[in-house]
Amino acid sequence: SATGYQVKRVNSQTWEEGQITYSNAPAVGSVIGSSGNFASGNWTTVDVTSLVTGNGIYDLGLTTTSGTNMNFNSRDATSNRPELIIQTSMGGSAPTATRTPTSAPGATPTRTPTATAGAPGNTLTFTTVADARVSQTSPTTNYGTSTTLQADAGSTQSYIRFTASGISGPIQSVKLRVFCTTNGTNNGPAAYLAGSNWIESGTGGVTWNTQPTLLSGAVDNKGALATSSWVEYDVTTLVTGNGTYTFALIADSNDGVTFSSREGASDPQLVVTMGTGGFAPEPTITFTPTATPTPINAAPATSTPTATADVPVNTLTPTATAGTPENTLTFTTGADTRVAQASPTTNYGTSTTLQADAGSTQSYIRFDVSGISGTIQNVKLRVFCTTNGTNNGPAVYLADSNWIESGTGGITWNTQPVILSGAVDNKGALATSSWVEYDVTTLVTGDGTYTFALVADDNDGVTFSSREGASAPQLVVTVGP
Template sequence: MRRMTVAGMLWGMGVALATLSGCGAPLPVEEDSHETGAETVGTERAALTTRTVVLTPTADAHVEAASPDTSFGASTTLKVSRTPEALTYLRFSGAELPVPGTVTSARLRLFAMNNAAQGVAVHDSPGVHIWDESVTWNTRPSWSDSWLTSTSGPVSSGTWVELDVSGMYIPHRYYSVDFLLSAKGTDSLTFGSSESFEFKPQLILTVESAEDNPPLPPAPLTLSGAPVSFSASADTFVDAESPGVAQGSATTFKVDSAPMQEAYLRFPVQGLTEAVQRAVLRLYVNSGSDDGPSVYALTGLPWSESSVTWSSRPARTGSAVEDAQGLATGSWVDYDVTDLVRGNGDVSFGLYPTSSDGVTFYSRESADASLRPRLLVWTGAAKSAPTDACLTRTEYVADPLSALHDTYAAADAPDSKFQHHASLRVDADPRAEAFLRFDVQLRPERIHRVALRLYAIDGTGNGPRLYRATAFEGATTDWNHRPTPLGEPLVDLGAVPRDAWVELDVTNVVTASGAYAFALLPDSTNSVGFASTDAEERGIIGGAPRLVVTYESAPFCSYRGTKPSGTTAWVRQSGDAQTEAPRHVAPAPDGGFAVVTRLLGTGPRPVESGHTVTLHRADGGVAWTRSFPQSGVQLEKVVVTAVGNVLVAGSYTGAPDLGKGPLPQGSGIVVMKLTPDGTVDWTRGFRAWFDTPGEHYDNPMDVLDLATDAHGSAVLVGTFWGYTDFGNGPVYSGKPFPYDDTYPNSYVLKLQWDGAHLWSRVLAGTSLVGTRANSVAVDASESVIVGGHAGDNTHFGGGTVAERGGFVARYGVGGDFGWARVMSARFSEVSSVGLLPDQRIAFTGNFNGYLSFAGQTWVSREPEEYDGARDALVGVLTAAGGDVGLRQFAHYGFTDMVVDGAGNIVTAQYGEGNLVGLGEVGWRQDVLPQPTLAAFGPALESRWVRVLGPMSMDDLHLASAPEGIVVVGSLAEALELDGTWYTPRSRRSDVLLFKLRK
């Protein structure tokens, strides 16, 4: 598709543009600048925006060794030479670029006044260089010429010399870019300076942005099974101009807005035995369109292809799940309908027009069966629940490889390099070709599938073809030095939707380790663009190319122990269209449990959009759910009292209202009580602050753990800066506000069942790290047990403790100090505390260095290294704080710990299940994630260990249950558990809940 590009405009206007800009002023050169692909009608959507900015110097001058005290800043020329030596300095600076976005390429243009055989070199030495146009040879800045940025070849008089300086970082605001120019050869060179009327130097910037681009849809899930193809059981279209006519027997169906025509399809999905991982509606285009239709779900009302008309047509529901732009005649189009196909049963789709440029597809009545509509459904690979002693299974794991190089080359800019541009362009007119190169180091496991995954930022009715190509480097690739395609095309893309993922299967190509280069060559004059690696790395838009290698592991033991301990009792999945991640789980007295989750938006960098608190029954079913969409709130912890009230705690900013009036203005923590039916009973807010004579600071304050006692009190620990007031007057943390590498100190707070203050303590250390209270538990006597890290000189209540390290402390029911055990080491920390049935205290943590416990010295893996690896600990103290036992493991630490209904200490960790000591367990130990759960008896003996499929360890939480433990985690990938596959319903992140037996 031929259109004047910004680059093309500059070639013809370079001199005039520089003249118009004036010395030092930036000149934006813009198109109506969406990166365009297929022409569209009526679907104006913001995508990647590309603009060009031309800057002229704010200062330039040259200096000559032969005239060491002479300033040439007012000269109309700039000079570089070796004999006698002459150097040129250039500066481009300003407060802000005139257009928003990120600089993705930069070219320095100089007008040559004479010929030279070897040209000019550009240097960009780091650091601050102080100079102005009065600079002379004797006052020139110190500048290392080893920092070579770009060079030119031979130079002809009367021509513009262009040098690629894209490797430099040029910020959008307060930019200042300095260059040093030197001669490459013995020939001297003269260029026009900023004092020249026509021949000013130019810095030409490509600025790209995608601020208004739609959020990226979730990436396709890993495919473990083969597709199942379903034929349509009904398809038809309806026409507003023939409102009483049924079209079900037609061999084609149409979608158009002039006249209005809509199409409907139904597929009987049957025989699926596993969870759906992907679903695609595949249609063949009989007559194309510049703007194809969108796909919607239909309401559940029945319709018949033989009788449905415009007047009796079904209604669509929800928003479009997929949208196609240009659709070429004689091509296939794939609509991703994964979100609408969740299992067996009839599924109906509606095709609705987005323009007056109608499209026609072949229907199920087509005489050519190969052109009829199909629904392709991929599910998890069929598996059976393991029954052997160690629960043998295999794992499918996707390894997405980033491109080593990616770029494109354009025939109408044969000398330009685009390796830093945000898009990879492919077009036939003007010709543009895209190239990608990957360095592949395959694992020893069996390769299940290899796919090149791209993100289309605009669409086309007839996408490019994929070829193998010769090796290349992005920095040296232009039209005249581009890779050569090899052999026949590997894949012909067909129609490519805008803002959609595209996967090209290259399983038969990538069969061994090595370098693989690919070329995307146009198959039509409709331009298409894909997000580049630089686009993602520079934060412009996500969706960088990936070569996704999916492996199937060799069979491995996923469990060691004695059944039924650690085996699955039940599994539940919950979630909606938003990303949902659990924050905490706590047991309820009736055997149920409560979960607090965080909801995230759908953008490439999802932002919080609220929280939910859910009470579950003992079988995992939902008793009730309450939503809290208020902004400025982070609900972190939950606990259920003996009478079924639910206490929730977290942090806040502003003055949010959670149902009982605004919280105190500022930043602080919130505690909330919900009644057994989920009604908000009360909220309490406590803010942190620090005041100076001239300024007020709202300080951060966090909740790190929450517990309750037999009377329904809320007992919480966390950190704060400056001052806070829990209801008994202001207290000081010992640290005024966040600064440098300091960390806050902590509080312990107990609130009565009605939210009234009972007692509180500040735990303050004098060291930079501070004192951090991580965990809290309440024993049978209602004493409060606190665990964490003690900074230097912490006062727990019985006097100052000079040593620092992991600690466990005990306070009586009224807050009186009982005891504190500090485990001194170079670094040590207690991350969790819990109560055994006999009221001894279990704890987990980690340490580096040397630690003394129970009369023994424990040594970490790298005891002499200040930042050495930390080793994990699980230990037991008496109720009086005496040492009982300790176990050490050569991994960083446990992410959670609870005591189950049988008195076992159950932990969660990142892999390393072999270290539990029950035998080999899990896949390769270097493959993450491998969420691992382990149980230890009251004497710290290993009971069982189990390795789960890929889940986020950051969101894996444990709660005790009468017959075992409840595990809550984030389901963001396809996960197989006991022979059954689970996939997130909206391909984002759901909450997965399951119970393991004690």
């Protein structure tokens, strides 16, 4: 393009990738930067430093004054997807150099940098949050509360789910660890990545008939496994960062094997080792005299030399200053739905609306929270009231997160999750076409999965947008230093 494009700020984060059109696209703001001329088949780069202030969600709009159509790869392309590249320096503010004179004989100083090592790698160990085996011979039986997991070719396989959070550096290795109990094997199972949309036990609990889909090929297929020993699977290629992961153990031999489940004595574990992230701190530079001073105007051997004045040597001592400012993390819901007493077996997981009406309809909203690295100052649940306001809005509660949004086993009135807290931030009148903020600070303690229930105590019902609607629910977490 001979003209290029402009990158503009987009202040709204209420648009949905699968639903945005030219007509409902959010407004763009001021120009942040421009690409200038560029040729096809090349990367283009625009400096957006002024926009990005720290952790958070940033929306950008691309516009042009050119009449020439420009096409770029999207994130759905197989290569050359859009990238945001952030270069950081050492933590805190830049060091302040303090000049401290020290006495030393006159000499030519040399700079001796003393490098300080960067932070070492960290190891995070997660225990499973859900696990179960399924059996072909009992295709409708759920084993989610069993103390054992099993794998036997064609007849029994097991699923293990983890929620990984706090991963903040490059991943070096990831190990799935399971404990082989009373039944070893000469030919152990392989590990696979599987879908995480399944329930461990109870109503809708996973069975052979409802087991999740496999998402990868076999990884680290094992040979002989001894009883009473830990087995480690290398699943590094399957874990890309924070998130929820399900691993399937599937055998290709009928010499079955038994492992401990999380209800047993030795929970399965996921061990993530991270490398050194960021940049090493700046070196401390010390000036050290290396030459021997030579007297000025030296006299004959019988005379006393005239000493010269000492020459001060300067030492630069970096002084670290202020710490990290507040960060705001905004999460969009990963699953949401309403349930209705009048249709107790109907699932509404794909509906564009959430509703709350006393005794008849309530809604559930789930978030996966990760990246919280400081003190939580406040947490807001934000929902958008659409076409039906109310004079008496619902309260928010914490609920169990073991439910499926839609499809097989999808949540209904009869299978809705258990409420885990009392009412928090009970609302009064709510206007249509407006965002409603619930203070849920007391319910969020850090990284993890959280489900919030909107339950009304009045039959003047209210309607909110779901994640399938135009304005998905949000969880806004403000973290202090």
